[in-house]
Amino acid sequence: MFADSVENILTRSSDGTTSNSTDVFGERGENSPNNASNGLKRECLKAALDSLEGVHLLPCQLKYSGLAPVSKLFCPKPLRPADQEKMVGNGRLEVLLHGRWLRGQQQQLAQSPIASKSQLRGFVVAPQSMNCTFSGIRRCFDPKNTGEGNKGRDCVEAGENATCVTELRPCADFDALCYWNQDREPNASDDIQQSLFFLRVAAALHCFEDELEEIGVIQDEATEKVMDARDQ
Numbered sequence: 001m002f003a004d005s006v007e008n009i010l011t012r013s014s015d016g017t018t019s020n021s022t023d024v025f026g027e028r029g030e031n032s033p034n035n036a037s038n039g040l041k042r043e044c045l046k047a048a049l050d051s052l053e054g055v056h057l058l059p060c061q062l063k064y065s066g067l068a069p070v071s072k073l074f075c076p077k078p079l080r081p082a083d084q085e086k087m088v089g090n091g092r093l094e095v096l097l098h099g100r101w102l103r104g105q106q107q108q109l110a111q112s113p114i115a116s117k118s119q120l121r122g123f124v125v126a127p128q129s130m131n132c133t134f135s136g137i138r139r140c141f142d143p144k145n146t147g148e149g150n151k152g153r154d155c156v157e158a159g160e161n162a163t164c165v166t167e168l169r170p171c172a173d174f175d176a177l178c179y180w181n182q183d184r185e186p187n188a189s190d191d192i193q194q195s196l197f198f199l200r201v202a203a204a205l206h207c208f209e210d211e212l213e214e215i216g217v218i219q220d221e222a223t224e225k226v227m228d229a230r231d232q
């Protein structure tokens with residue numbers, strides 16, 4: 001996947017070299033020779049992610065991970081008028097990529113026909129590495145071990161070595177996804193549409209908002225009956 005509407009602002013800071021997510025999102029030391037360049041890339045990327053509208057899923061693998069003028073070279077358009085008469089308003093797109101015609105389908109994550117309260121959201125995440133101990137991680141996620149009085153109650157910290165841990169930090173969110181096929185038109189049997197359907201069904205099955213509202217109404221009615229009985 002790559003971000004939509006991101007590359008225009010990034011191209012101005014591109015020096016033609018590749019960069020990974022840690023270099024762009026991670027912290028750099030003050031004495032690093034690439035600190036200024038990475039700082040500029042980081043600021044441009046953050047500004048571009050603020051206007052992120054959607055992402056694309058291509059039927060190929062891109063080995064290059066640096067900056068590129070994608071918005072100038074990758075320009076999706078609606079289907080040709082002859083085809084669009086039969087497919088009006090369904091989000092079908094087409095684009096030419098390296099001499100190959102691709103057909104795409106726009107998917108709105110927030111539009112769920114199954115459950116209006118259980119909506120999907122997409123996130124752009126970046127890896128961030130840090131050194132810590134496993135006991136420190138347990139204390140961070142266990143509320144019982146946050147206090148100083150509970151330190152060492154259920155774990156021993158004798159000569160524990162620090163371990164490099166990589167976490168995924170959310171940088172932006174999006175509510176639209178466009179996936180592309182090369183040899184055939186997008187249809188309901190595609191893996192992406194099936195996966196989104198499964199996620200929406202799972203979200204609807206595990207959504208208890210209606211039940212909680214019903215319980216709240218029952219409790220309110222019971223409270224009113226008790227108050228009326230006391231008044232009588």
